[in-house]
Amino acid sequence: MVRRSEEKTVEYKDKNWGGEGITTIRSLLNSPEEMYGKGRAFAHSSLEPGCSIGFHYHKGDGEVYYILGGRGEFNDNGTITNVQAGDVTITHPGQGHAMLNTGGETLHYIALILYE
Amino acid sequence: MVRRSEEKTVEYKDKNWGGEGITTIRSLLNSPEEMYGKGRAFAHSSLEPGCSIGFHYHKGDGEVYYILGGRGEFNDNGTITNVQAGDVTITHPGQGHAMLNTGGETLHYIALILYE
Numbered sequence: 192m193v194r195r196s197e198e199k200t201v202e203y204k205d206k207n208w209g210g211e212g213i214t215t216i217r218s219l220l221n222s223p224e225e226m227y228g229k230g231r232a233f234a235h236s237s238l239e240p241g242c243s244i245g246f247h248y249h250k251g252d253g254e255v256y257y258i259l260g261g262r263g264e265f266n267d268n269g270t271i272t273n274v275q276a277g278d279v280t281i282t283h284p285g286q287g288h289a290m291l292n293t294g295g296e297t298l299h300y301i302a303l304i305l306y307e
Numbered sequence: 308m309v310r311r312s313e314e315k316t317v318e319y320k321d322k323n324w325g326g327e328g329i330t331t332i333r334s335l336l337n338s339p340e341e342m343y344g345k346g347r348a349f350a351h352s353s354l355e356p357g358c359s360i361g362f363h364y365h366k367g368d369g370e371v372y373y374i375l376g377g378r379g380e381f382n383d384n385g386t387i388t389n390v391q392a393g394d395v396t397i398t399h400p401g402q403g404h405a406m407l408n409t410g411g412e413t414l415h416y417i418a419l420i421l422y423e
Contacts, residue, residue, distance in 0.1 A: 278310070281336070301417055
């Protein structure tokens with residue numbers, strides 16, 4: 192099947208784990224059924240300039256971000272580092288992460304959460 | 308951790324399931340260990356104009372393509388349809404798919420294979 196439209200696009204204004212501003216999430220799979228129970232998120236997400244995902248830990252699952260465009264500051268389990276298009280961030284179960292759009296353009300990324 | 312470079316980028320010249328030309332695959336996760344045994348591919352792939360992924364079936368796993376840019380013709384388990392940026396194709400276990408770059412630019416997509 193082919194999913195065309197902006198199905199399941201959600202704007203989190205107050206739920207982005209304590210971050211600033213708006214996080215826009217387009218779910219690409221209607222998890223968990225479409226992920227065969229193997230994970231709980233496969234999404235194209237974005238942060239506008241100055242917006243952020245607040246620091247949070249992962250328990251029982253790990254999350255990968257694949258940066259598609261824009262520039263950000265990534266908190267890699269406590270270590271701050273810059274990220275840009277082409278970078279892959281991996282947060283294993285038990286680790287935490289956060290991300291802030293430090294650039295002037297929208298920060299786009301793919302997010303994948305798989306169970307441990 | 309953050310994976311910066313073009314790690315594990317592979318060009319398949321004769322292995323793209325009987326398709327035409329070159330398929331470029333950048334593995335974002337070094338599966339299956341980094342996928343916690345839940346799948347076997349999470350990659351940023353691309354097809355140059357005129358190049359294709361030949362038709363093939365999936366057994367024991369399903370594959371999702373998320374089209375990032377370019378235009379293509381997608382064989383959705385026997386039904387031909389056009390795809391472009393923003394489209395999500397879902398091929399469940401037991402189904403088959405193929406894709407041809409019918410545009411003038413590189414067709415970029417994210418590929419995710421999860422076990423059934």
